[in-house]
Amino acid sequence: MTVDSFKFLPRLIAMFYRLTKREPQMPIPWTSLGRPLNECTFGLVTSAGLYPRDSGRPFDVERERQEPTWGDPSFRVIPSDIESGAVGVSHLHFNTTDVEADLNILLPIHRFRTLVEEGRIGGLAASSYSFMGYQGFPPDTTEWEERYGPEVAEAFLNEGVNCVLLTPA
Amino acid sequence: MPVLARTLEAAGLSTVFVTMMPYWAEKVGVPRSLAVEFPFGHSLGEPGDVEQQMRVIRQALNVLETAEKPGTIIHSDERWLHPTDQAIKAWQPKEPSPVIASLAPSFKEMLRKRREQRE
Numbered sequence: 001m002t003v004d005s006f007k008f009l010p011r012l013i014a015m016f017y018r019l020t021k022r023e024p025q026m027p028i029p030w031t032s033l034g035r036p037l038n039e040c041t042f043g044l045v046t047s048a049g050l051y052p053r054d055s056g057r058p059f060d061v062e063r064e065r066q067e068p069t070w071g072d073p074s075f076r077v078i079p080s081d082i083e084s085g086a087v088g089v090s091h092l093h094f095n096t097t098d099v100e101a102d103l104n105i106l107l108p109i110h111r112f113r114t115l116v117e118e119g120r121i122g123g124l125a126a127s128s129y130s131f132m133g134y135q136g137f138p139p140d141t142t143e144w145e146e147r148y149g150p151e152v153a154e155a156f157l158n159e160g161v162n163c164v165l166l167t168p169a
Numbered sequence: 170m171p172v173l174a175r176t177l178e179a180a181g182l183s184t185v186f187v188t189m190m191p192y193w194a195e196k197v198g199v200p201r202s203l204a205v206e207f208p209f210g211h212s213l214g215e216p217g218d219v220e221q222q223m224r225v226i227r228q229a230l231n232v233l234e235t236a237e238k239p240g241t242i243i244h245s246d247e248r249w250l251h252p253t254d255q256a257i258k259a260w261q262p263k264e265p266s267p268v269i270a271s272l273a274p275s276f277k278e279m280l281r282k283r284r285e286q287r288e
Contacts, residue, residue, distance in 0.1 A: 024198025068267035102216030149176030
């Protein structure tokens with residue numbers, strides 16, 4: 001089976017992608033695994049716009065409403081032992097009902113605990129990270145690449161993380 | 170989000186990216202991707218379907234273990250078991266996003282002109 005990238009896209013968004021010319025910047029980065037997964041600690045990163053409700057810090061969708069071509073580039077730390085109901089979602093570009101019902105479709109902290117228990121992977125990092133996927137129009141990911149992405153990478157490396165699963169919304 | 174996979178990989182982490190848009194993952198140059206034919210907002214499957222979520226995650230772990238070169242994209246056989254037209258409506262926000270609301274009129278005009286040019 002070949003996945004059709006455009007199957008669920010409305011026409012306007014599909015047109016944007018089809019008209020945007022892009023070539024990968026070479027070389028594509030590569031870090032070899034170097035050890036079996038049952039000796040690897042995993043980190044989770046999503047762009048679902050998740051935040052801990054008790055932090056009181058949703059993504060800045062109010063500024064986005066005022067300035068529709070801007071998207072909040074920052075990230076939120078989600079403790080990997082957080083209760084599902086304690087996670088809020090601030091994202092104006094998809095229907096958040098399903099992820100509010102089950103966090104694991106975008107941030108699989110409970111599924112990864114199962115994988116640790118069964119010995120498939122070595123461990124799960126204490127902190128997971130959420131970005132908010134909309135980075136303006138046209139998209140500008142400079143802040144992700146130069147500031148916030150490296151900050152998350154450093155935090156993971158300090159925590160002994162080897163592998164990262166990324167789930168865009 | 171594919172640029173974040175590159176950024177983390179370049180920093181010394183082995184990454185796997187689960188994506189609904191392999192088209193874009195290829196153009197950005199993601200190190201390792203698992204492509205899934207799911208509506209947006211559902212990278213790992215349906216809410217409450219633990220078995221489906223675990224199947225997708227296990228496929229992603231296999232990609233991490235077996236990919237031999239940067240830019241690997243493996244396509245999952247998982248299917249979305251709801252009618253496509255319903256799924257297209259269901260994943261979208263209840264209100265159009267601010268950018269869609271503000272740019273839709275000019276996009277529609279552009280589409281109309283392209284159609285006219287073809288006719």
